[in-house]
Amino acid sequence: MNLNRRDFMRFSASAAALTLLPLSGCARALRTQASPRVVVIGGGYAGATAAKYLRMWSAGAVEVIVIEPNPSFISCPLSNLVLGGSKTLADLTFGYDGLQQHGIQRVQDTVTAVDPLARKLQLTRGELRYDKLVIAPGVDFIYDSLPMLDSAEASQQVPHAWKAGPQTVLLQQQLAAMPDGGVFVMSVPKAPYRCPPGPYERVCQVASYFSQHKPKAKIIVLDANPEITSKKALFTKVWAEMYAGMIDYRPNSQLTEVDVAAREVKTEFETVSADVLNVIPPQRAGKVAQLVGAANVDKRWCEVDFLSYASKVVPDTYIVGDSVSAALPKSAHMATSQARVCASAILATLAGQQPDPQPVFANTCYSFVNARMAMHVAHVYRYDQHKKIMLPAEGGGVSAQPSEQEGQYAYSWAQNIWSDVLT
Amino acid sequence: MLSRLIVLGLLCAPLLVVAEPDHITTLASSCAACHGTNGNSAGGTPVLAGLDASHFRKQMQDFKSGARPSTVMQRHAKGLTDAEIDGLALFFSQQPRRPASLPAHPR
Numbered sequence: 436m437n438l439n440r441r442d443f444m445r446f447s448a449s450a451a452a453l454t455l456l457p458l459s460g461c462a463r464a465l466r467t468q469a470s471p472r473v474v475v476i477g478g479g480y481a482g483a484t485a486a487k488y489l490r491m492w493s494a495g496a497v498e499v500i501v502i503e504p505n506p507s508f509i510s511c512p513l514s515n516l517v518l519g520g521s522k523t524l525a526d527l528t529f530g531y532d533g534l535q536q537h538g539i540q541r542v543q544d545t546v547t548a549v550d551p552l553a554r555k556l557q558l559t560r561g562e563l564r565y566d567k568l569v570i571a572p573g574v575d576f577i578y579d580s581l582p583m584l585d586s587a588e589a590s591q592q593v594p595h596a597w598k599a600g601p602q603t604v605l606l607q608q609q610l611a612a613m614p615d616g617g618v619f620v621m622s623v624p625k626a627p628y629r630c631p632p633g634p635y636e637r638v639c640q641v642a643s644y645f646s647q648h649k650p651k652a653k654i655i656v657l658d659a660n661p662e663i664t665s666k667k668a669l670f671t672k673v674w675a676e677m678y679a680g681m682i683d684y685r686p687n688s689q690l691t692e693v694d695v696a697a698r699e700v701k702t703e704f705e706t707v708s709a710d711v712l713n714v715i716p717p718q719r720a721g722k723v724a725q726l727v728g729a730a731n732v733d734k735r736w737c738e739v740d741f742l743s744y745a746s747k748v749v750p751d752t753y754i755v756g757d758s759v760s761a762a763l764p765k766s767a768h769m770a771t772s773q774a775r776v777c778a779s780a781i782l783a784t785l786a787g788q789q790p791d792p793q794p795v796f797a798n799t800c801y802s803f804v805n806a807r808m809a810m811h812v813a814h815v816y817r818y819d820q821h822k823k824i825m826l827p828a829e830g831g832g833v834s835a836q837p838s839e840q841e842g843q844y845a846y847s848w849a850q851n852i853w854s855d856v857l858t
Numbered sequence: 859m860l861s862r863l864i865v866l867g868l869l870c871a872p873l874l875v876v877a878e879p880d881h882i883t884t885l886a887s888s889c890a891a892c893h894g895t896n897g898n899s900a901g902g903t904p905v906l907a908g909l910d911a912s913h914f915r916k917q918m919q920d921f922k923s924g925a926r927p928s929t930v931m932q933r934h935a936k937g938l939t940d941a942e943i944d945g946l947a948l949f950f951s952q953q954p955r956r957p958a959s960l961p962a963h964p965r
C-alpha cells in the first residue's frame with residue numbers, strides 16, 4: 436500500500452488491527468490508543484525482513500511502516516551474474532506487493548531528517564511519528580580520498596556497480612562494448628565493505644564472460660587489502676586453473692588518484708590504464724544513519740547492542756544490516772539474521788520483557804565462479820556473554836572446491852531468501 | 859519451545875497479546891535463507907516444516923558427526939548445541955506445511 440499525504444495525518448489517529456482485551460479496567464481509554472508503531476527506514480534485505488517478522492511474530496499487533504525510495508527491490512546477490520551473462524537485472528528485480536499481505540504499509544519516499552527525542556521523522560512529503568525506529572539503509576560510498584568520482588557523470592564513466600540497478604547494467608554494457616584484447620581494471624576498497632567475497636566473485640564472472648567472448652582480454656585487480664579478504668585459497672585456485680593467464684592480482688594497491696576521462700588510475704606504486712574501469716569505493720553506514728547520529732564508530736559504522744541491535748547512542752533506534760559495526764560479514768543472509776533478532780527484541784521490549792540473552796544465527800555466502808558452479812563460506816554465530824559480541828562457533832568454514840551441486844544450492848539460497856524477505 | 863504468549867503493556871497493561879518469539883524461534887528463522895519462512899522451502903532445498911522431529915534430529919546429528927556427507931550443512935550442524943538441535947527439531951515438526959512462493963517481478 437502506498438500512502439498519500441492525507442494518510443500521514445490519519446496515522447496518528449488510527450487504531451487499526453488492535454487485539455483489545457476487554458477485560459482491562461482501562462479498556463475504554465485503550466480503545467482510542469493506536470497500536471505501537473515501528474517505522475523501518477529502508478526496504479532492502481534487512482529492513483524488509485525486520486518489517487515482515489515484526490508483523491508475523493506479533494500476529495499483526497504492531498503497526499509497521501517501511502520507507503523506501505525505490506519502487507521495486509533489486510537484489511545485489513546474483514548481480515555479478517549479470518556481468519557474466521547468465522542473469523539479467525530483470526531476473527533480480529521484484530515487486531514489494533508481498534509485504535502488503537502482512538499488513539505492512541509502504542511509503543515510497545526518502546527519510547531526510549530524524550528527531551529521535553520527539554520520535555519523529557521527516558520525509559520529502561511529510562512527517563511521521565514512531566514508537567520504535569529501525570534503520571536499515573545499507574551502505575553509503577566515501578569519496579573523500581577520490582573526490583573526482585563523486586558525481587553522476589563520473590559514475591557513468593567509471594561505474595561502481597556496488598548497488599545493483601542501472602550501475603550493474605552500465606558495467607555490463609561497457610564490458611560488452613570493450614574490444615577483445617582490452618583491459619578491465621577493478622579496484623577493491625579496504626575492508627570492511629559490503630560482501631567480502633563479492634569483488635572476487637565479480638572477477639570470476641567477468642573472466643567467465645571474457646573466456647567465451649573476448650579470450651584475449653585481461654583483468655587487473657587492484658586490491659587495497661594485503662590479500663584476498665574471503666575464500667582466498669579457493670579464488671586463487673579458480674583463477675589459476677579456470678582462467679589461466681587472464682587475471683593479474685595486485686595486493687596493497689590502494690588508489691590515490693583517478694583520471695575519470697582517461698580511465699587511468701594511480702596507486703602508490705604505479706599508473707594503470709583501463710578500457711573498462713570499475714572502482715568499488717570505500718563504504719560507511721547509509722546516510723540516514725549518519726544523519727541521526729548513529730554512525731558513532733570512526734564516523735562510519737553504527738555501534739549496537741547485539742542482543743537487540745539497539746543503537747548505543749540514539750534512543751528508541753535500532754540498526755540492522757550493512758550499517759552495523761561488527762566483525763561480521765556484511766552479507767544479505769547476515770542482514771536478515773540480524774533483522775530477525777532485532778524484531779524479536781523489539782517485540783520483547785514493547786511487552787516489557789528482556790530480549791533473548793543468547794542469540795544464535797547462521798550465515799551462508801555463496802560465490803559463483805562461472806554460470807553454474809559455486810562455493811560457500813558458512814558459520815554459525817553465537818553471542819558471547821563476556822565480550823558482548825557475536826562470535827563464530829565451531830565448525831564454520833569454506834567449500835573444499837566449487838561445484839555444480841553448490842551452484843544449485845546457491846540458486847536455492849537466492850530463491851528462498853527472496854521468498855522469505857518479500858512474500 | 860513454543861512462542862510464549864505475553865502481554866504487551868505499553869501504555870496501560872494489559873493492552874495487546876503478542877507472541878514473543880523465543881530463542882529457538884529466532885534461531886529457526888535464520889534457516890529461512892535456504893529453507894524458506896518457517897521451513898516452507900520455495901524450492902531446491904528440503905521442506906523442514908512438518909518434518910518428523912526424530913528424523914530431523916538424526917539428520918542434523920549425522921551432518922554434525924560426518925556420518926551424512928554434506929557441503930554446507932556440516933557447517934551449521936557443528937555450530938549448534940544438542941539442545942538447540944532438539945529445539946529446532948520440535949519447532950519445525952510443529953510448523954504447518956504451506957506452499958511457498960517467489961515474489962513477483964514488477965509489472
Ligand SMILES: Cc1cc2nc3c(=O)[nH]c(=O)nc-3n(C[C@H](O)[C@H](O)[C@H](O)COP(=O)(O)OP(=O)(O)OC[C@H]3O[C@@H](n4cnc5c(N)ncnc54)[C@H](O)[C@@H]3O)c2cc1C
Binds near residue numbers: 515571765
Ligand atoms: C555485487 C554484490 C554481490 C553480493 N552478493 C551477495 C551474496 O551472494 N550473498 C549475500 O548474502 N550477500 C551478498 N551481497 C551483500 C548484500 O547485498 C548486502 O549485504 C545486503 O544488501 C545488505 O542489506 P541491507 O538491508 O543492509 O542493505 P540494502 O539491501 O542495500 O538495503 C538498503 C535499502 O535502504 C534504502 N534506503 C537508503 N537510504 C534511505 C533513506 N534515507 N530513506 C529510505 N530508504 C533508504 C535503499 O534504497 C535500499 O533499498 C552482495 C553485494 C554486492 C554489491
